[in-house]
Amino acid sequence: MIENNEIERILDKLENLEDEVLAVELLKEFNSASSELGKLLLNLDKKLIHDDWKSLCDKAQARLDQVVKKINQY
Numbered sequence: 001m002i003e004n005n006e007i008e009r010i011l012d013k014l015e016n017l018e019d020e021v022l023a024v025e026l027l028k029e030f031n032s033a034s035s036e037l038g039k040l041l042l043n044l045d046k047k048l049i050h051d052d053w054k055s056l057c058d059k060a061q062a063r064l065d066q067v068v069k070k071i072n073q074y
Contacts, residue, residue: 001041002034002064010071017074026071033064 002010010030017023037060043053 001037001061002068010068013071013074022074026067026074029067030071033060033067036060037064
């Protein structure tokens with residue numbers, strides 16, 4: 001998961017990007033990745049066994065980390 005101050009820093013960085021099209025695309029990626037992780041963390045799917053849930057959470061966190069890394073390159 002990402003701390004609130006990190007989210008604010010990311011959003012500020014995207015807001016100040018000169019390439020608005022790129023900023024929108026990166027924001028969409030960030031929102032998608034963080035939403036996916038958030039839904040898994042809430043674990044609303046009761047059919048998931050713990051090991052599967054943990055694996056999906058790890059993959060979602062890795063995806064979110066990759067998007068944040070991509071944003072930080074700009």
